[in-house]
Amino acid sequence: MLENAIAAMDAQLRTLGNPSSLHTQGRHTRKDVEDAREILAKELDCLASEIIFTASGTEANNTAIKGIYWQQKALGKNVIVISAIEHHATLDPAAWLAEHEGAEVIYAPVTKDGVIDLDFLRTLIAKRGSEIALISVMHANNETGAIQPIAEIVKIAGDIAVHTDAAQSFKKIQLSFKSLGVMALSISAHKIGGPLGIGVLVLRRGVEIPALLHGGGQEREIRSGTLNAPAIVALATAAQDKSYDAAAIAKIRDDFAARVTQVVPGSFVNAINVERLPGIVNVTFPGTQSDTLLLLMDGEKVSCSTGSACSAGVHRPSHVLMAMGHDEISAMSSLRFSFGRTSTQADCDGALAVLPSVITRGRAASGV
Amino acid sequence: MKLIAAMSGGVDSAVAAARAVEAGHDVIGVHLALSSNPQKYRSGARGCCTIEDSHDARRAADVIGIPFYIWDMAEEFHDGVVEDFLSEYAAGRTPNPCLRCNEKIKFAAVLDRARAMGFDGVVTGHYARTEIGPDGKTLHRAVDHSKDQSYVLSVLTIEQINGAIFPLGDTTKVDIRKEAEERGLAVAQKPDSHDICFVPSGDNAGWLRDRLGSEVGPIVDQDGTKIGEHKGAYTYTIGQRKGLGLTVPTADGSPRFVLKIEPVTNTVVVGSREELAISTMKGERPVWCGPAVDSEHTRGFVQVRAHGAALPCTYYFDGTLLVAELDEPLLGLATGQAMVIYDGDRVVGSATICETA
Numbered sequence: 001m002l003e004n005a006i007a008a009m010d011a012q013l014r015t016l017g018n019p020s021s022l023h024t025q026g027r028h029t030r031k032d033v034e035d036a037r038e039i040l041a042k043e044l045d046c047l048a049s050e051i052i053f054t055a056s057g058t059e060a061n062n063t064a065i066k067g068i069y070w071q072q073k074a075l076g077k078n079v080i081v082i083s084a085i086e087h088h089a090t091l092d093p094a095a096w097l098a099e100h101e102g103a104e105v106i107y108a109p110v111t112k113d114g115v116i117d118l119d120f121l122r123t124l125i126a127k128r129g130s131e132i133a134l135i136s137v138m139h140a141n142n143e144t145g146a147i148q149p150i151a152e153i154v155k156i157a158g159d160i161a162v163h164t165d166a167a168q169s170f171k172k173i174q175l176s177f178k179s180l181g182v183m184a185l186s187i188s189a190h191k192i193g194g195p196l197g198i199g200v201l202v203l204r205r206g207v208e209i210p211a212l213l214h215g216g217g218q219e220r221e222i223r224s225g226t227l228n229a230p231a232i233v234a235l236a237t238a239a240q241d242k243s244y245d246a247a248a249i250a251k252i253r254d255d256f257a258a259r260v261t262q263v264v265p266g267s268f269v270n271a272i273n274v275e276r277l278p279g280i281v282n283v284t285f286p287g288t289q290s291d292t293l294l295l296l297m298d299g300e301k302v303s304c305s306t307g308s309a310c311s312a313g314v315h316r317p318s319h320v321l322m323a324m325g326h327d328e329i330s331a332m333s334s335l336r337f338s339f340g341r342t343s344t345q346a347d348c349d350g351a352l353a354v355l356p357s358v359i360t361r362g363r364a365a366s367g368v
Numbered sequence: 369m370k371l372i373a374a375m376s377g378g379v380d381s382a383v384a385a386a387r388a389v390e391a392g393h394d395v396i397g398v399h400l401a402l403s404s405n406p407q408k409y410r411s412g413a414r415g416c417c418t419i420e421d422s423h424d425a426r427r428a429a430d431v432i433g434i435p436f437y438i439w440d441m442a443e444e445f446h447d448g449v450v451e452d453f454l455s456e457y458a459a460g461r462t463p464n465p466c467l468r469c470n471e472k473i474k475f476a477a478v479l480d481r482a483r484a485m486g487f488d489g490v491v492t493g494h495y496a497r498t499e500i501g502p503d504g505k506t507l508h509r510a511v512d513h514s515k516d517q518s519y520v521l522s523v524l525t526i527e528q529i530n531g532a533i534f535p536l537g538d539t540t541k542v543d544i545r546k547e548a549e550e551r552g553l554a555v556a557q558k559p560d561s562h563d564i565c566f567v568p569s570g571d572n573a574g575w576l577r578d579r580l581g582s583e584v585g586p587i588v589d590q591d592g593t594k595i596g597e598h599k600g601a602y603t604y605t606i607g608q609r610k611g612l613g614l615t616v617p618t619a620d621g622s623p624r625f626v627l628k629i630e631p632v633t634n635t636v637v638v639g640s641r642e643e644l645a646i647s648t649m650k651g652e653r654p655v656w657c658g659p660a661v662d663s664e665h666t667r668g669f670v671q672v673r674a675h676g677a678a679l680p681c682t683y684y685f686d687g688t689l690l691v692a693e694l695d696e697p698l699l700g701l702a703t704g705q706a707m708v709i710y711d712g713d714r715v716v717g718s719a720t721i722c723e724t725a
Contacts, residue, residue: 291438291439291440292481294437296486298435313422314438314440314442315438362485365484365485
């Protein structure tokens with residue numbers, strides 16, 4: 001978490017009132033929350049009134065996807081289109097709607113570089129556009145970093161509602177709610193150095209959707225619950241931070257991507273041919289199992305991550321890599337390396353230095 | 369040493385990992401996911417490998433302060449343990465799946481992977497001891513005989529014993545629970561797992577019937593005369609007396625016992641108590657946990673059940689089979705079980721019982 005965000009949160013905790021209270025202390029907190037809302041509106045290029053605070057990015061996605069679906073279902077539309085590479089915070093609410101609310105979910109395929117297939121989308125909309133309740137495609141993929149053409153999707157979609165999960169891209173690359181033209185957009189504070197447990201749903205002004213959480217009606221009657229003022233203020237502070245040097249991080253990323261295939265012959269970088277987030281490199285190391293590599297890298301003090309795990313923590317092949325054409329074995333031999341604000345060239349060099357020995361041990365372990 | 373601690377989520381493996389750390393080893397906790405569909409096998413205190421168990425294991429690792437990972441061994445477990453269990457029953461034998469799990473998973477798949485990754489061995493919460501003697505490392509009973517698990521470890525080769533660390537062998541279960549409490553481990557009072565972990569209902573016969581069918585077949589006496597019917601021969605156990613549903617009484621009114629299960633003809637053979645008695649057993653696929661047994665007749669003990677008695681015997685290896693001649697006859701012994709030879713508290717070796725007389 002960013003130091004200035006911690007300080008903002010700490011200060012807010014010390015003067016805390018309920019922003020919905022009408023007394024002086026409540027009004028003070030309300031002012032801080034509304035200041036934060038305006039700051040975020042500026043950073044997201046949307047109206048302050050379009051910001052709905054939630055308790056997580058997952059909640060923002062659920063609110064948008066379920067709410068828009070229910071609103072559109074009342075108009076006779078029941079098809080949800082999402083990309084095959086969405087985060088579980090999108091995949092699972094869509095699947096839940098299919099199971100419980102009569103939705104038909106269509107998974108738009110991606111290219112081998114992990115970008116949504118726009119021709120598929122065009123054909124689908126030409127054929128079944130009148131049945132589509134919403135389209136939800138992430139702004140950038142969390143596993144490969146591949147940036148998705150949201151503005152073009154919006155153009156192709158015409159009148160169809162488009163939601164984008166921008167949790168990965170906010171503050172990493174240019175993000176404008178207005179320019180993208182989507183109806184709804186989700187972000188999460190902890191992805192930008194803000195606190196855990198706070199997210200934002202940006203929902204176009206005038207759009208009314210059924211709520212998930214009912215109660216005091218705090219956020220446009222779409223989201224009830226006492227506003228988490230300290231976290232909101234800290235989120236706004238983090239959103240104004242300028243210390244994320246995208247160009248410098250992208251340079252480290254590119255250096256890593258170029259050298260990793262040299263130090264580990266046979267390895268390859270996924271989504272290498274497309275525009276990606278500055279800090280993500282996803283590498284496949286054939287002949288290994290990535291959970292073994294993660295353990296060994298961890299032992300070398302290098303943190304990286306595997307695609308996904310089930311609820312019991314068992315390593316599973318990444319659905320993102322599978323959608324890009326990997327088979328299970330190849331998908332399960334891939335690792336994601338992330339570089340952030342505090343990453344240095346020395347970190348990159350250090351990871352590359354330990355990789356050959358880790359891969360050798362990893363290959364031996366997967367051969368037994 | 370660099371060690372992998374196999375952590376089931378229970379109290380024993382948690383304390384074992386903590387003790388290994390305290391002994392100065394570099395320890396990493398690993399929970400083995402043995403079911404490809406963990407929820408399927410979830411049922412209260414029974415069994416293991418549920419999502420809850422994996423959380424308990426992670427929590428224990430966090431409290432101890434060691435890294436924690438989950439290894440997916442579901443396929444190996446299914447092929448090596450569950451399938452073996454089914455095919456053994458289908459062949460009319462009575463297998464011990466815990467023994468297979470130690471042989472094929474914990475001290476084979478896990479130990480091999482650990483060694484390939486640069487670790488020196490595997491720590492488990494088994495109640496057993498090892499000693500370093502003139503002939504190398506040997507396997508021994510735990511001091512807490514009521515919890516002793518050396519029987520199910522008797523399938524380990526010397527090579528595997530060399531890579532195994534059992535930190536709990538010198539302590540009673542009661543004291544392990546106390547120690548877990550003192551260490552702040554929430555699993556201190558977690559109930560022991562019983563029965564077979566992949567049969568969460570505890571109803572082995574029902575579980576087997578679901579998978580092997582329940583074809584009706586004859587119950588015959590020693591002369592081959594049909595005296596009743598059964599629903600699936602493999603749900604019977606050698607020595608079983610109750611639940612046979614026989615209405616034809618014996619001439620002298622004495623009870624009948626299951627003597628033999630013949631899977632090919634789907635026949636259950638019953639007879640008198642005397643006919644159950646055996647005094648010699650022979651076992652195939654022997655494993656020596658120390659110096660190999662030879663043809664010399666040696667005095668020792670044989671144990672045929674996980675928590676059974678150690679029976680005084682003379683044992684030898686005839687070149688193919690491990691033979692134990694009992695001092696006193698034993699009633700009801702199923703083939704497929706392990707016969708484990710002890711020299712005092714030391715595990716000499718084991719074999720799978722294939723013949724009794």
